[in-house]
Amino acid sequence: MSFDEHRPTAARLTVLSGPSGVGKGSVKALIRERYPWVWHSVSATTRKPRPGEVDGVHYHFYERSQFEAAIAGGEFLEWANYAGNLYGTPRKPVEHQLASGLPVVLEADLQGARQIRIAMPEAQLVFLAPPSWEELVRRLTGRGTEDRETIARRLAAAKEELAAEAEFDHTIVNVSVEQATAELVSLLGSPTRAPVANGNHVG
Ligand SMILES: Nc1nc2c(ncn2[C@@H]2O[C@H](COP(=O)(O)OP(=O)(O)O)[C@@H](O)[C@H]2O)c(=O)[nH]1
Numbered sequence: 001m002s003f004d005e006h007r008p009t010a011a012r013l014t015v016l017s018g019p020s021g022v023g024k025g026s027v028k029a030l031i032r033e034r035y036p037w038v039w040h041s042v043s044a045t046t047r048k049p050r051p052g053e054v055d056g057v058h059y060h061f062y063e064r065s066q067f068e069a070a071i072a073g074g075e076f077l078e079w080a081n082y083a084g085n086l087y088g089t090p091r092k093p094v095e096h097q098l099a100s101g102l103p104v105v106l107e108a109d110l111q112g113a114r115q116i117r118i119a120m121p122e123a124q125l126v127f128l129a130p131p132s133w134e135e136l137v138r139r140l141t142g143r144g145t146e147d148r149e150t151i152a153r154r155l156a157a158a159k160e161e162l163a164a165e166a167e168f169d170h171t172i173v174n175v176s177v178e179q180a181t182a183e184l185v186s187l188l189g190s191p192t193r194a195p196v197a198n199g200n201h202v203g
């Protein structure tokens with residue numbers, strides 16, 4: 001038998017990346033609603049909450065000093081400075097969930113995805129791509145959560161992210177949230193124990 005035949009059909013740890021405004025949050029929200037057995041890491045950030053974002057659900061919103069203390073304490077699996085704010089994945093909950101056998105999804109920007117690739121080579125990296133550049137600009141602008149300067153910084157980062165798509169194991173084009181979600185779920189590993197409602201189920 002070849003090595004490939006022994007490989008699991010899907011990785012248990014999935015990193016979801018993609019430019020600002022592509023639809024990562026929308027896809028994660030639909031997964032939470034439809035597939036409660038999928039566990040999402042809740043990142044920490046120094047960015048201010050958007051209307052409707054709930055501390056502990058969408059992000060852990062940290063003061064900068066708190067975030068820096070967490071870096072110093074080795075609390076993050078990875079962290080990065082994205083467009084002037086810090087973002088990081090708390091290490092302990094991810095390790096705990098992986099040990100418990102449920103598929104884990106964590107979101108990270110390109111820098112974070114690269115760090116995970118090195119720290120956890122068994123992880124699969126998934127890139128969520130827009131149908132076109134124009135549509136990405138439309139989505140990011142249409143969301144109405146950032147001012148013009150912030151949008152410009154995010155679009156500059158998006159150019160770099162789109163150029164790095166080949167570093168990822170899979171690309172999903174987010175034409176519709178339903179289709180992109182179904183494609184992402186098909187890449188996640190099956191739970192190795194009975195599914196239970198998870199702690200970050202919303203709604
Ligand atoms: N490295 C890293 N990046 C993250 C993490 N959580 C979110 N991000 C990324 O930070 C960037 C900005 O996120 P956010 O401010 O929520 O904006 P959005 O992508 O437009 O919704 C995006 O590329 C996210 O994927 C994390 O834990 N680590």
Ligand SMILES: Nc1ncnc2c1ncn2[C@@H]1O[C@H](COP(=O)(O)OP(=O)(O)O)[C@@H](O)[C@H]1O
Pocket residue numbers: 018019020021022023024025026027139140142143174175176177
């Ligand atoms: N497939 C899609 N078609 C049309 N609009 C979308 C789609 N996916 C997301 N959107 C919209 O685009 C905007 C950005 O989506 P969001 O999930 O916040 O992106 P991200 O988390 O990647 O920044 C939101 O207004 C969202 O409703």
